[in-house]
Every structure is written in structure tokens, then in C-alpha cells.
Amino acid sequence: MPAATQKPRTLYDKIWDDHVIDVQEDGLALIYIDRHLVHEVTSPQAFEGLRTASRRVRRPDCTLVTVDHNIPTVSRKNFQSVESFVAQPDSRAQCQALEENVKEFGLTYFGMTDRRQGIVHIIGPEQGFTLPGITCVCGDSHTSTHGAFGSLAFGIGTSEVEHVLATQTLLQKKGKNMRITVEGTLPEGVTSKDVVLHIIGVIGTAGGTGCVVEYAGNVIRGFSMEARMSMCNMSIEGGARAGMIAPDEVTFEYLRGRPLAPKGEVWDRAEAYWRTLKTDADAKFDIEVQIRAEDILPTVTWGTSPQDVVSITGSVPDPSSVQDEKKRENIERALKYMGLTPGTPMQDIKINKVFIGSCTNSRIEDLRSAAKIILAAGPDAKVAPGVSAMIVPGSGLVKQHAEAEGLDVVFKRAGFDWREAGCSMCLGMNPDKLEPEERCASTSNRNFEGRQGPRGRTHLVSPAMAAAAAMTGKLTDVRKFLGAATDAQPKLKLTSALDFLTDAVLPSPEPQGTVTSTSSVAASDTPLPAAEAPSSVPPFRVLKGIAAPLHMENVDTDMIIPAVFLKTLKRTGLANALFYALRRTPSGEPSDFVLNRASYTQSKILVCDMPNFGCGSSREHAPWALKDFGILCVIAPSFGDIFRNNCMQNGMLPIVLPDADCRALAEDAEAGHELEVDLEKQEVRRPNGKPAIPFQVDQFRRHCLLNGLDDIALTLQKVDRIEEFDKRRSEMWPWLDGFGYKGNKIPVAPERKTKKMEW
Ligand SMILES: CC(C)[C@H](C(=O)O)[C@@H](O)C(=O)O
Numbered sequence: 001m002p003a004a005t006q007k008p009r010t011l012y013d014k015i016w017d018d019h020v021i022d023v024q025e026d027g028l029a030l031i032y033i034d035r036h037l038v039h040e041v042t043s044p045q046a047f048e049g050l051r052t053a054s055r056r057v058r059r060p061d062c063t064l065v066t067v068d069h070n071i072p073t074v075s076r077k078n079f080q081s082v083e084s085f086v087a088q089p090d091s092r093a094q095c096q097a098l099e100e101n102v103k104e105f106g107l108t109y110f111g112m113t114d115r116r117q118g119i120v121h122i123i124g125p126e127q128g129f130t131l132p133g134i135t136c137v138c139g140d141s142h143t144s145t146h147g148a149f150g151s152l153a154f155g156i157g158t159s160e161v162e163h164v165l166a167t168q169t170l171l172q173k174k175g176k177n178m179r180i181t182v183e184g185t186l187p188e189g190v191t192s193k194d195v196v197l198h199i200i201g202v203i204g205t206a207g208g209t210g211c212v213v214e215y216a217g218n219v220i221r222g223f224s225m226e227a228r229m230s231m232c233n234m235s236i237e238g239g240a241r242a243g244m245i246a247p248d249e250v251t252f253e254y255l256r257g258r259p260l261a262p263k264g265e266v267w268d269r270a271e272a273y274w275r276t277l278k279t280d281a282d283a284k285f286d287i288e289v290q291i292r293a294e295d296i297l298p299t300v301t302w303g304t305s306p307q308d309v310v311s312i313t314g315s316v317p318d319p320s321s322v323q324d325e326k327k328r329e330n331i332e333r334a335l336k337y338m339g340l341t342p343g344t345p346m347q348d349i350k351i352n353k354v355f356i357g358s359c360t361n362s363r364i365e366d367l368r369s370a371a372k373i374i375l376a377a378g379p380d381a382k383v384a385p386g387v388s389a390m391i392v393p394g395s396g397l398v399k400q401h402a403e404a405e406g407l408d409v410v411f412k413r414a415g416f417d418w419r420e421a422g423c424s425m426c427l428g429m430n431p432d433k434l435e436p437e438e439r440c441a442s443t444s445n446r447n448f449e450g451r452q453g454p455r456g457r458t459h460l461v462s463p464a465m466a467a468a469a470a471m472t473g474k475l476t477d478v479r480k481f482l483g484a485a486t487d488a489q490p491k492l493k494l495t496s497a498l499d500f501l502t503d504a505v506l507p508s509p510e511p512q513g514t515v516t517s518t519s520s521v522a523a524s525d526t527p528l529p530a531a532e533a534p535s536s537v538p539p540f541r542v543l544k545g546i547a548a549p550l551h552m553e554n555v556d557t558d559m560i561i562p563a564v565f566l567k568t569l570k571r572t573g574l575a576n577a578l579f580y581a582l583r584r585t586p587s588g589e590p591s592d593f594v595l596n597r598a599s600y601t602q603s604k605i606l607v608c609d610m611p612n613f614g615c616g617s618s619r620e621h622a623p624w625a626l627k628d629f630g631i632l633c634v635i636a637p638s639f640g641d642i643f644r645n646n647c648m649q650n651g652m653l654p655i656v657l658p659d660a661d662c663r664a665l666a667e668d669a670e671a672g673h674e675l676e677v678d679l680e681k682q683e684v685r686r687p688n689g690k691p692a693i694p695f696q697v698d699q700f701r702r703h704c705l706l707n708g709l710d711d712i713a714l715t716l717q718k719v720d721r722i723e724e725f726d727k728r729r730s731e732m733w734p735w736l737d738g739f740g741y742k743g744n745k746i747p748v749a750p751e752r753k754t755k756k757m758e759w
């Protein structure tokens, strides 16, 4: 088509178009995946699936693996092996399973003896594995982080992880285009974290559902890559699976010289392509949001959803001013959980803990910004009495970099605990946790109930605000420290990040010997098995049974199944974990939660009459737990995108219906009536002759559910098309094939005599 007649396209449209292998009539597309990041929590069942079907990893060269969620963040000085270092048996088993899997399938792995190890979303960009124009996935919802480079990056569930490992593709429906433009001048003390919290407050946690968000405007352009990553990271908290920012000089400058970024002439070719990656002038967005930078102040959350934000100068909201009864009850519930009284000024709220870390805010600039506030508090200032504060760098390299700048000295002198890289207290999955009712100022991204530990209370803030809270013992307006900060600049040795990136590191474990017979298919140049494997998904046709009513909005997947239950290597045995905290009183007795009531213990259907069911984390354990309990269909006004996909991968049916229909069905459920869900006829039949309610579902998904078809087997029928795409990709974007660690591009230190770490 001549350029003049081409429809103007958004950045998302362009990346999408460049990756489509095949599109079906109903719009479902098979897209190629350029980069796959893998961690220990969402991969064991996927590798097991490959093993059972004798499948190999199709593109080991485009796959990068690390361990982050389960690991303790204490010093690794005495590290000998995962077996001796990770004390908690289930966490240890998950880390060991990963090590076995990377060996068996021949994958590049940054393990605990490797300085490049860290949170999966920190290490991808750090290494230059993340590049503009790519599609990038990971079994993790914060994969949206990588969109900061102008890539299409999103989280997937474990079944989709298996699909990508086996085929290097995914079945996807194209999302809507949404643009959020931030223009103006940010007031003093306002960081990218405040901007993104403010945006989530404006659009709500379901605001971006079904969309890919492009962030635009002079404020975003003025942000560093690290600030852009913090923004894109929290796109998922705004309901969008992906966020992106067009690449520019800032992006290229960040990438140049990174270990896995293209070099020499290939770099020039890549850069020329990357420069085309911007939204055309007249392209249309489905949704546009304008944000005035001047409206944003240092921001903090008061409740149990990331949309519960208020400026630090504000107060705890008063539910009695809210008209809608269900909304009012939800606020009351959040305040009760948080132990807060309406009208309390935010700055009067005392805290017990401070956590600076997570994939949102654990990069070098975040640590510098925290150090600046600590220094501004005075040379001898200490963390407030009774407060315990920890700083967890996002990767071993961030840690090394911070130490070279002397930041660790600033932190330790002030009484902060300076830890090793990992997810740490972002989620209650490793030893770093809140005690019940402890209150934490946290730079992480989720303040869900129980997120940082059972009954723990989280206030989301920027690194500077977290540091300020640590020094005063209360949530504090960071601007109180900023005047002083200008006179107290840290006297630090400044060192370039790139020095560390090419520094000698311990080698990753080599794929070793034969682990099982499947290792013979682990080489990347053997042809794919095109044969259909038997499906493991049971068909879904008509489901008749008791329906349980639920009147909560933003039911997040942490609530459906807390992180502590994600340590399993299986997909089953999770019924008891379903809504674990809600089904128990603080003393551990069964609560009166709906699924505990005698009439609902056999429920097959769940009817939620408020929006955004299954938001948050990509954990497929959420549908697994529902299924194990016996619930095979969830009806709600809207769903988190990843949860919805995950359900269908497991032969479960998520049905979206208008609010009024959900309310009517919830009333039937309250009355203890059975409902009948008919997928063939696409209707929900009600009791007592009430008219059935019709519903819509994607035709391909319906076909797969009705017949119990397995996506991977279907995709492998298109192996010729995938191979054609491989070839085209090698010609057009050669820098995406393979990556540096296999060649001689990275100097790797000789094997060390001792296993002791010195960082
Ligand atoms: C474990 C993983 C599935 C999860 C996610 O998807 O987000 C985790 O990283 C989280 O932050 O809750």
C-alpha cells in the first residue's frame, strides 16, 4: 500500500502488525514473541507440561531465566547451594526445580551465585535483553515494565508460559489503544511514582482494562529510562496489561553498550528501525486521558487498592460522604483493614516498617533518591526509633553500583538494613514479611490485603517518601526535606552503570549431561514436533449448580490465593487456599465468608456483582484454586485481563455481563437457587421461569472450551508459518536472534575456587 493511503497507526499498532503470524476470522491472532523472561514461581508446571509432551524450548536464545520471588535477601557471603541457603522447604523446592529445568532445557540462567541475578523486570533492561519494538512476555504481571523501551510487553499465566516456551508465539486478541498524556511542570518532590499513582487514582484500577496504554507528553519525555520503567511497571495496577513509551534518545543512550544490545553496524540498523517506532500524527486512540502535571503532589495510598490514593497533604477519606451503598461498604472495609479513622491527616499516620525495593523502585536512581533524603536529614540522622527500614536493590549489579557510589554507607549509617537482590517484602513469599497489623511505607506496587504478609498494612509511596517516613516514623511530605537537600548533596564517587554490566561474573550453570530423555530435544535447531499432543483441558458445555454471591469490587488475585500458596509445583490441591484470608477469622477459625456457609460449600458458579474480578497478579493459581474448590464459572461485570485468559486455559468460563444482570443473578444466588450456564447456547438460565440472560464469548475460545482443545497443539499445526516468521525476523531484525552470552562477546570470569560471594 502506498504510504500516503496508509491509515495512521499508533506505536502499539505498529509493533502488533510487525508480529502477527496469522489472524483468524474472529480476530484472534497468533503473534511472535521476541523475548521471554522466566522465574521460579510461574514456570514449574510449564516445564512439566513440556516434559510430559516431549516438547523442547523453541528459542532458548530468546529466553532468560532468573530466581527472585522466593529467595531470602540476607547476605550470600556463606552461600553454598540453594539447598542449604533457602530454608523454607517449598521455596527451596521451587528454586531447585528451576535450576533443574534450566539445565534440562539448556536455558541461560542468572542464579544466586551470579551478580546479574535480580528481579526479572530489573535484569531484562539492565542487560539490554529488553529492546524497542519487541514483544516481550513473562509469567508475571509487571512485565509491563519493559514497555518503557517502546516494546509490547505483558504478563501471562503459566499455561501461556508453556505455550511460549514450546512455540515462541501466543494467541492474542488485539487490545484497545489508550493514551495518557502528562503535560506541564511537576511540582518539587514529585517523582514518576507519584505520577503513576496519581494516574491510577484518576482512571481507577479497572481504567485500562482491555487496553494498551501509551504514555505521552513532555513530562514523560523528560523522564529517565528508570523513571519510565516505574511508570510502565504500574500500568497493570491501572488495569492495562501493557504500557509503553515511544523510544527516543534517552532510550538509545540507555541501551548503547549494554551486554545484549546490538553492536556496530547492527546497532545502526536497529536504531534506524527504532526511530520509526512512534505514533503517527493523526492516529486515533480509543481512549485519551489528559493529566496536568501541576495537579500532582507527593502521593500515598490510604486503602487496599492502588486506586485508593490521596496527596500526602490530604486525609483519610470519610465513607459516610459516599452515596453508593456497596462502594461505601468497600471503603469501610478497607479502612477497617488498614486500622484508619476517617479524617485523620495522612501525615499523622505512624509506621512500623519501611521497604525500599521491588520491580517498581529498586534501581540505582531510586536508591540515590532515598539516599538524598537521608543525607538531608543530617549527617547523624537515624531511622526513627521503633521503625525497621530495609533497602533491597533490584539486582546484584544495582547493589554493586550503589556500593561503588557509597550509597550503602549512607543507608547503613542511618540504620537501614542493606540487603541482597530479590522481590523481598513486595509479596509475602520469602522470609521478608510484615507481622499482622504492622504498617509499612513501601515503594512496591500493591497494597492489597495481606500482600506484604497476613494482615499487614501497606502504604504505597515513592522511594524519597519512603526514606522520609523512615526518618520521621510517620508518613511525611518529602518536601520538608528538600530545601535542606540542596545543601547536603551526597559526596559520592559516581560510577557508570555500564562498568558493572561488563564486569566479570560467575558463569551460569552449563546445561549438564542427560537429565531425562527429553534433553535430547533441547537443541534449538531440531525441528518442532508437529504432532498433536492429547489435550489436558476438559470440555465445558453446560454447567448447572449452586452459585455463590460476592459483593466486592476489585477482587485481586492475591485475595483469591495469597502468595504463600504459590510455592507449589502442581496445579492441584489448592482448594483450601482459595480466599484463604477471607475464609478465616484473625484467630484462624472459619469466618462467615460466603464459601464457608453450608449452602455454598458445593458452589460451581461464582457471581460477583461488582467490577474488576481477578485483577492484579498473573498467578494462574487463582483459577486453579477456584477449580479445585469446584467453581468452573465466574460471572462479573468485568475481569482482570490475565485472570480471564488464565480461566479459559483451564477449561473454565469467565462471563462478562452488565451490572444489572450480575445483580439479578447475585440475587438468585443469595436465594440459594441453582443457575444453569449453557456455553453452546450462550445463555445463563435462571430459576422459577425467569428469562435466561444471554452472554457473549470469543468464538475461538468457545470452540476450544466446548471441545476441550489445547492451544499448544493447535498452534503447532502452524509450525510452517512460525518458521517462515523466524526467517523473516532474522533478515529484518537480525539483532533479535540469539544473544551475547553464547558467543564470546561477554568476558566471563574463570570458575572461582570458592563459592563464597563477596558482595
Ligand atoms: C508471582 C507472580 C505471578 C506475581 C505477578 O504476576 O505479579 C508476582 O510477581 C506479584 O507481584 O504478585
Ligand code: SF4
Binding pocket: 068, 069, 119, 120, 121, 140, 142, 358, 359, 360, 422, 423, 426, 427, 444, 445
Ligand atoms: S511486583 Fe513484587 S513480587 Fe512481583 S515481580 Fe515485582 S518485585 Fe517481584
